[in-house]
Amino acid sequence: MIDAYEDPGTPDVRGGWRYLWWLVRCQPGRSVAGALLGSSWMVLLAATPYLMAKAIDEGLEPGDWTALAGWSFALFAVGSFNAWLSIMRHRTMTRVRMDANFRTVKVVVGQAVRLGAALSRRTGAGEVVTIGVGDVQTIAGALTVVGPGVGACAAYLTVAAVLISVSPVLAVVVLLGMPAVVLLVGPFLSRLQGAETEYRDRQGVLTARIADLAGGLRVLNGLGGKSLVADAFHRDSQRLRAQGYRVGAVTSWVQALGVGLPTLFLAVVTWLAARLAAQGDITVGELVAVYGYVAVLVGPVAFWVECGYQLSRGVVAARRVVRFLRLEPMEDLGTRDAPSEPSVLHDPESGVRVLPGRLTALACTRPADAAAVLDRLGRYTASTATWGGVPLEEIRLSQVREHILVADHEADLFAGDLREVVAPSRGAGLYRDTAPPRGATSSHELAAALHAAAADDIVQGLPDGLDSPMDAQARNLSGGQRQRVRLVRALLADPEILLAMEPTSALDAHTEALVAERLREARDGRTTLVTTTSPLLLDHADTVLYLAEGKLAATGTHRDLLSTDPGYRALVARDTDAEEVVR
Numbered sequence: 001m002i003d004a005y006e007d008p009g010t011p012d013v014r015g016g017w018r019y020l021w022w023l024v025r026c027q028p029g030r031s032v033a034g035a036l037l038g039s040s041w042m043v044l045l046a047a048t049p050y051l052m053a054k055a056i057d058e059g060l061e062p063g064d065w066t067a068l069a070g071w072s073f074a075l076f077a078v079g080s081f082n083a084w085l086s087i088m089r090h091r092t093m094t095r096v097r098m099d100a101n102f103r104t105v106k107v108v109v110g111q112a113v114r115l116g117a118a119l120s121r122r123t124g125a126g127e128v129v130t131i132g133v134g135d136v137q138t139i140a141g142a143l144t145v146v147g148p149g150v151g152a153c154a155a156y157l158t159v160a161a162v163l164i165s166v167s168p169v170l171a172v173v174v175l176l177g178m179p180a181v182v183l184l185v186g187p188f189l190s191r192l193q194g195a196e197t198e199y200r201d202r203q204g205v206l207t208a209r210i211a212d213l214a215g216g217l218r219v220l221n222g223l224g225g226k227s228l229v230a231d232a233f234h235r236d237s238q239r240l241r242a243q244g245y246r247v248g249a250v251t252s253w254v255q256a257l258g259v260g261l262p263t264l265f266l267a268v269v270t271w272l273a274a275r276l277a278a279q280g281d282i283t284v285g286e287l288v289a290v291y292g293y294v295a296v297l298v299g300p301v302a303f304w305v306e307c308g309y310q311l312s313r314g315v316v317a318a319r320r321v322v323r324f325l326r327l328e329p330m331e332d333l334g335t336r337d338a339p340s341e342p343s344v345l346h347d348p349e350s351g352v353r354v355l356p357g358r359l360t361a362l363a364c365t366r367p368a369d370a371a372a373v374l375d376r377l378g379r380y381t382a383s384t385a386t387w388g389g390v391p392l393e394e395i396r397l398s399q400v401r402e403h404i405l406v407a408d409h410e411a412d413l414f415a416g417d418l419r420e421v422v423a424p425s426r427g428a429g430l431y432r433d434t435a436p437p438r439g440a441t442s443s444h445e446l447a448a449a450l451h452a453a454a455a456d457d458i459v460q461g462l463p464d465g466l467d468s469p470m471d472a473q474a475r476n477l478s479g480g481q482r483q484r485v486r487l488v489r490a491l492l493a494d495p496e497i498l499l500a501m502e503p504t505s506a507l508d509a510h511t512e513a514l515v516a517e518r519l520r521e522a523r524d525g526r527t528t529l530v531t532t533t534s535p536l537l538l539d540h541a542d543t544v545l546y547l548a549e550g551k552l553a554a555t556g557t558h559r560d561l562l563s564t565d566p567g568y569r570a571l572v573a574r575d576t577d578a579e580e581v582v583r
Contacts, residue, residue, distance in 0.1 A: 008106040013325045016318035020139065020311075023100040024146060031146050034096050037089040038151030042300060043158045044082040049292020050162065051075040057285035093147040101140040104321060108132065115329045117380055122327040131324060135317035142314020145307040152300030152307075159293045166286050167276055173269060174297065181261045185254060185305050195247045202240045206233075254309050262301040269294045330380070332397035336390060342527060343388030345404075345497060347376050351552030352545055354497070354529045359520050361541035361558070362531045365571055367502075369550040370531035374499045377529070378406035405495035409502045411486055413474040418459065419466040421474065422449070422488045441492055452522035453487040454507075454514040479506040487515070497527040504537055516540045535572050546571075 012022040024031050051074055059068025108131055112119055119128075163171040270291050277287040342356030350373050354360050364370040376383035377392075379400050385392045392400060413421055423441040446466075450456050458481050462468035474482045483506045490498060503519070504512040516537040519528070530537060538544055538558040546554040546561055546568045554565045561568040 008103045008110070011107050011322075011325055013322045016315040016322055019318040019322050020142060020314060023103060023139070023143060026103060027096060027099050030092060030096050030099070034089065034092045034147035035150040037085055037092055038147035038149075039154035040151075041082060041085040041089050042148070042151040042155035042296075044078055044085065045296045045299065046155055046159050046162070046293060047078050047082075048075065049289045049296065051078065052292060053285040053289030055285075056288060057283055061285065089147055089151075093144060096143050096146055097140040100143045101136055104136050104139055105132070107325060108136075108321060111325050111327070115327060118327075118329045121380075123324060128324070131317075131321055135320050138313050138317040139321065142310045142318075144310055148303045149307040152303040155300045156297060159297055163290070163293060166290060167273075167282055170269065170273060170276070170290060173272065174294065177265050177269070181265055181301055181305075184261060185257050185308065191250050195243070195250055199240070199243045199247050202236070202243055206236050206240050251309070254305065257305065259302060262298040265301075266294045266298055330397065334394050334396040334400070336394045336396070338395055338399040338403050339388035339390065342496070344386075345377055345527070345529075346386045347373055348384050348386070349376065350547060350550055352377070352547070354527060355543065356527045357525050358527065358542040359523060359540065360527075360529045361538050361544045362529060362547065363533050363538060363544060363568065363571060364531065364547040365549065365567070367531075369547055371501065372550070373547070374406050374501055374529075374531065378404055378499055380406065403496040405490060405493055405498050407486065407490035407498060407500040407503065409483055409486065409500075409505060413470065413472070413482065413485065415470060415472040417464075417467045417469055418462065418485070419446075421470050422446070422485060423492050424489075445492060448522065449488045449491040452491055452515075452518040453484045454511050454518065455481075455484040455488050458484060480508065480511065483507065484511075484515070487519075491522055494526075498523065498529070500528070500530045502531055504532065504534060509536065512536045533571055538572065544568075 009022075009026055012018040051071055055068055055071035055075065058064060059066075059071055108128070112128065115122055160171055160175050163174055273282065273287050273290040273294075276282045277284060282290070344356060345354040346352070350369070352362065352373055354377065362370055362373060364373075372381075375381045376385045379385070379392045379397065383392070387395065387400075387404075414424070423446060450459060458477070459465050470476060474485055477485065483503065487500070487503050490500065490503075504515050507515065512534060513536050516534075517540060519530075519537075520540050530541070532538060535558065541558060544556060544558050544561055545552060546565060548567055554561055554568060556564070558572075562572065563569075
């Protein structure tokens, strides 16, 4: 089975069926063993009626007790050996399924890491969660066909060959009848694929909505929008339930036919064999054997139907995984090195120029414009932005990430103790405000960052200080505390250029004033751009850039713009009024 640190290999992403076949090819020895054990197990199931027929014809009917005892012992020995084969088959197939499960998890996680900051732009969180929670298990279950599926084919052909020696008529009926049973179930399997695909898609949408609700419940309560979102969630969940009923309806038919049709076929063949026995064409022992053979075939046919059902669901899940694996990270065509000295970062589309070594504030009439500027300056979207006069897209992406850090105020926080959350030693580059690791963080650097972000009280208020465990997204902290933790993490990265999105939007006025003053000191001599409309932070900036309708409208200090630009004055005054209402 795949090791936790083993390379899972390169998956075949040309389609769902090819991905499933790749999972089989990744474990050839185990797959072949599962097929051989499954085939031997099912073929020996068919040996039971053969041995019973011999015991009747050569021992019971003529009264030869020695022959009867011999054939009975052979029946016991074969049954015992087959029980051992069944155990080994089950163990082997469990390992096959577990390997497929863990291998799929590893390639999906690896792809998420590879996409990095582009992950949220390429797909929704619900899609990834659905793959991890449901699709991985479904794909693993589909690989059951490797063992019992192959064994069912082997048993079917063996029984058909044996029946030819008993009665060619019965052999023809069995050879044609069993495929007919499978073909009757086929249309339902195709219908199941379509219903299952739609169900999985709806499930992904609903999962994403749950994640959004969990993350923004406080905001929704504050805005009074909780009931509206709850109604939308209720409608989506009802649609998902209705689609689940449709999937269940098709599944019930597949499973009912998988059991009912083979049983009906068994009755037909038994009736035909009884007529042949009554006419003297076959012996009583052969009649018992025929009944046993066909009864044994009920299992393989049921396995075929079950494998068809599992494969139909598995290929749907595999297509979702393949669709995720086909996503590509941001294309890196850059060949040039980053500027060797502090340089101007310029966004021609908005007119924003970030001067090196200064604290610059970006005040926008629309928050979306601020986010767009940071995306362009951080090279998270295609743009004509330049750095030191060189187009950002011509600079190697790894160097852009090394020197320019976009600190999103809603960036992910992983579970772990607080020390690991603010100073991660591994996994750098997964999210927008995680820069490449610079080695171990000293206690002095950590204390300085905590002080600059006014986060000392967070550490002091936790039972184990920096060693206190944090939930995923630090949900055991308040919104303002989470924002300061993110700021600590960004400051510890100590990038050459820090682009911070609303770093103090969730803080009270007193804490915000402390952060504004200390941030300037902590980033002294380094290039820093913050987006904000808070007067407390704007007043500490060396330069304020005022954007109206996405374009640079004015530049200056906070006090100068207050006295000279009515639009800027109205924007800042509106933010001040909002703060007073909150307080």
